[in-house]
Amino acid sequence: MRICLTALTLTLSAAAAVPAHAADDTHVEGQLPSGAAYLMDVPAGWNGTVLLYSHGYSAVGRPNPAQDSPSPATRDKLLAEGYALIGSSYATNGWAVTDAVPDQLATLDLFTEKFGTARRTIAWGTSYGGLVTTTLAERHAGRFDGSLSMCGLVQGGVANWNSTLDPVFALSTLLAPGEKIPLTGFADQAAAVAAANTLGSKTTAAQKSPEGRARIALAAALHNIPGYNDAAQTKPGPTDWDGQEANQYPAVNGLVQLPAFSWRQEAESRAGGNMAWNTGVDYTAMLRRSPLYKEVTELYKEAGLSLGTDLTALNRAPRIKADPAAVRWMRHTSVFTGRLTDPQLDIHTTGDALIPVQAESAYRRAATAAGAGRLLSQAYVDGPGHCAFSTGEMLGALHTLEHRLDTGRWDTSPETLNSRAAREDATTDPRYVNYQPAGYPRPYDLAHPGDARP
Numbered sequence: 001m002r003i004c005l006t007a008l009t010l011t012l013s014a015a016a017a018v019p020a021h022a023a024d025d026t027h028v029e030g031q032l033p034s035g036a037a038y039l040m041d042v043p044a045g046w047n048g049t050v051l052l053y054s055h056g057y058s059a060v061g062r063p064n065p066a067q068d069s070p071s072p073a074t075r076d077k078l079l080a081e082g083y084a085l086i087g088s089s090y091a092t093n094g095w096a097v098t099d100a101v102p103d104q105l106a107t108l109d110l111f112t113e114k115f116g117t118a119r120r121t122i123a124w125g126t127s128y129g130g131l132v133t134t135t136l137a138e139r140h141a142g143r144f145d146g147s148l149s150m151c152g153l154v155q156g157g158v159a160n161w162n163s164t165l166d167p168v169f170a171l172s173t174l175l176a177p178g179e180k181i182p183l184t185g186f187a188d189q190a191a192a193v194a195a196a197n198t199l200g201s202k203t204t205a206a207q208k209s210p211e212g213r214a215r216i217a218l219a220a221a222l223h224n225i226p227g228y229n230d231a232a233q234t235k236p237g238p239t240d241w242d243g244q245e246a247n248q249y250p251a252v253n254g255l256v257q258l259p260a261f262s263w264r265q266e267a268e269s270r271a272g273g274n275m276a277w278n279t280g281v282d283y284t285a286m287l288r289r290s291p292l293y294k295e296v297t298e299l300y301k302e303a304g305l306s307l308g309t310d311l312t313a314l315n316r317a318p319r320i321k322a323d324p325a326a327v328r329w330m331r332h333t334s335v336f337t338g339r340l341t342d343p344q345l346d347i348h349t350t351g352d353a354l355i356p357v358q359a360e361s362a363y364r365r366a367a368t369a370a371g372a373g374r375l376l377s378q379a380y381v382d383g384p385g386h387c388a389f390s391t392g393e394m395l396g397a398l399h400t401l402e403h404r405l406d407t408g409r410w411d412t413s414p415e416t417l418n419s420r421a422a423r424e425d426a427t428t429d430p431r432y433v434n435y436q437p438a439g440y441p442r443p444y445d446l447a448h449p450g451d452a453r454p
Contacts, residue, residue: 054125157334273323338366392425
């Protein structure tokens, strides 16, 4: 039996108390003073642990319901195991970290008011919610015992927007020379969409020729978009360069259509200007560091193009400068220090095109420099897709974090994670593997003073 207490206009001051150990499962929906919706599910046999879930990016104009778990199957499994689940919608859509963090904390406050203080509080989240989770872990450590970021944007805001700029800069320079397609500083969404459509049409046309495909592969390499990034794709062989590029093309096109233009404009509107730059960037060196370098060189040979000529064109092209005030806003709201106080576990798929797995290298860099490396553990699922984890893989990670909290020791070997995942979900083979991601193309964090200057 489930008691449903639905009050979409419920506020902190008007909330009626619900016993911490109700006889039945309790489901509560309501609205925070900010306007954000919240959601709480507390089982009758609550085990004393509350999980505060931070959801991923929701674009302006899209539905934005409150969420307290990453999937219905995960939610049902966790409730059956006695966990309390809570989460909010955030008051606004888009790059909403300045709303998301206080709304998540307010949801936790309300939970404590209604159900009492939890024995253990864990922050967890997926995708953009990984940025929110890590912000909570770094800036509000006293509220949490540990954190779990899944497929998280743990490279932080400045690194994300810089890395999103590089591939479209390459596409614009090489596929539309002389057209001066704006890549930053959009007046409004209409301007951003128009620029995306222009570059998108050039990219679509380029995919029809060997020369164009080589240049698309170069753009993909600057963002580290893997050659197998969707379970619907055919997995190419290690030297199937054409197959790898064919798989990268939809992701590159998707990057153009949304994150690099429309989503960037929304973030710029919050930051008060352009927060990304490529002044001083050596694209030849960046490509050589990319794990996709060999693919690019082979496709250029196949097309009869000079890679050196194109890289020279990139390095000589007029650069984009950042608005210092916008960079300061992004640093203040969306860049990490690496200073963890409590354990954090990050998990990531190896074939993520939206937030490439190299983001984990960026956060490892920050945590190590800040002296918190021992508190951070990272584990990798061998598979394509963004946040494409099974229920078992997510719950196995959660229980691994709990083991660290209980014992003070990390045990994040693939064997241990796969064993825990299999116990939670016998229908899907777990896929944790030993993996070391390459370095992030352009890391940026507050633990490295040199990162402060664009």
